[in-house]
Amino acid sequence: MSYRSKKRWAISSGEALTRRRIYLLPNKSGIIFIITCVLMIGFGLNYENNLVLFIALFALSVLITSVYYSYENLRGLSISYRESPNNIYAGESIYIPLYLNNADSRHNVRELHLMTGEGPDIFIENTPAGHNSQLTCSCPRRGYFEIPVIKIESLYPLGLIRGFSYCSFDEMVLVYPKPVSCEYMLQKEAGVPVSKNDGIRSTNTHGNDEISGLKKYTPGDSVNLIDWKQLALGRGLMVKDFSADDAMDMYLTENSIKSSEFEEQISMLTYAVTDLTRRNIQFGFKFREIYISPGFGHEHQQRILKQLALYNNSSI
Known part of the structure; x- marks a missing residue:
């Protein structure tokens, strides 16, 4: 997905995730799980094996339940950009300070991944309301650095359904030129x-x-x-x-x-x-x-x- 497409589907800084901005899809393990259940149902119907049908339908009910919990895990989460870092020079890494909050202070987001594609990802096992974190990005050029769209992803609870969304920021970070040591004369x-x-x-x-x-x-x-x-x-x-x-x-x-x-x-x-x-x-x-x-x-x-x-x- 291109940068513009991500930004179009993304929430703004400080905006809470709702059902219109939470996307749920089965991951690779989930697809294999669904195919296995369908094959088991076909086998059970063909050979009139009620035990196999029961196991397959039970497994599908677990998968459907995990869809609900995956949605509830991300619902209400918001990410805000903290104060701008100072004295960033080209060629250095920039640390983007983030503030993660939830509309329900009693709710913790579990197994949360934050990623930009321009630096190491962050994995937060348990995210309470009011959690501070930071992402790392490289700044190869001087000038204004546009904070990349952050992808929010979670595989909670069973690792079969991938709940994800995007968050974009309007803030820009000023990156100074890379200093090169030299002799100079006023x-x-x-x-x-x-x-x-x-x-x-x-x-x-x-x-x-x-x-x-x-x-x-x-x-x-x-x-x-x-x-x-x-x-x-x-x-x-x-x-x-x-x-x-x-x-x-x-x-x-x-x-x-x-x-x-x-x-x-x-x-x-x-x-x-x-x-x-x-x-x-x-x-x-x-x-x-x-x-x-x-x-x-x-x-x-x-x-x-x-x-x-x-x-x-x-x-x-």
Whole structure:
């Protein structure tokens, strides 16, 4: 069944399963069981064997009863999407938090399977009302990740009837670009308009780096900032330092890294943004049409990474 077909027959997040959305079909074992019963009935009628007829009819009555219990097992079940996970990068696994509830708090759903086809399935032997769980999916690409349709399935009580349904979600998860470790150099951008509003702006300026002094090298400083002349003079490892005013105008740009491949540039800039935020360094950001004024901190990082995650090369 295609994704669109599944979504058409699926319940929405938080919606309870009803008879219109619970589907009951015999599985492979159930089909063999039915065929065996039919053969036994034919044998009993042909040879007028009442014992065989009784066993066959009793077995069919058990099968019909299991259909009812399979329906009752899923009736009233609802699955809701919990808060969105943060800081998901392309190439990582995303853990989708789910909340399973039932209209009847005294009813437990038994032998429940949750699956998406994009990660390992979950088997919950006994699901009480208010149960928390999570599914795992892979995120190969940056951008918005659409949560796949979840298939809900149970073989309770006898493993002969497969009760199943589908649940879809409207929520999207933002996936940041995959960071690639690299060396980078902040740029002193001349002529960049300073604005309090972060956004996308076209610019054709070129940067050059200016320093206001030197400071002793500390682990974590970029290798590109090392003043090799000072090292040659025997003064130890010194790195270029920028004054507070200069730091206000320092930008991370595509000239800050050494790469000409588009997706690799995105990944390297993601690493640089994360590293600068970890070191609590104030910086601005410029990449093609993207312009974000200088700032620092986690919110500044998220604004930049969101722009990079959603940036489309085909629009250039």
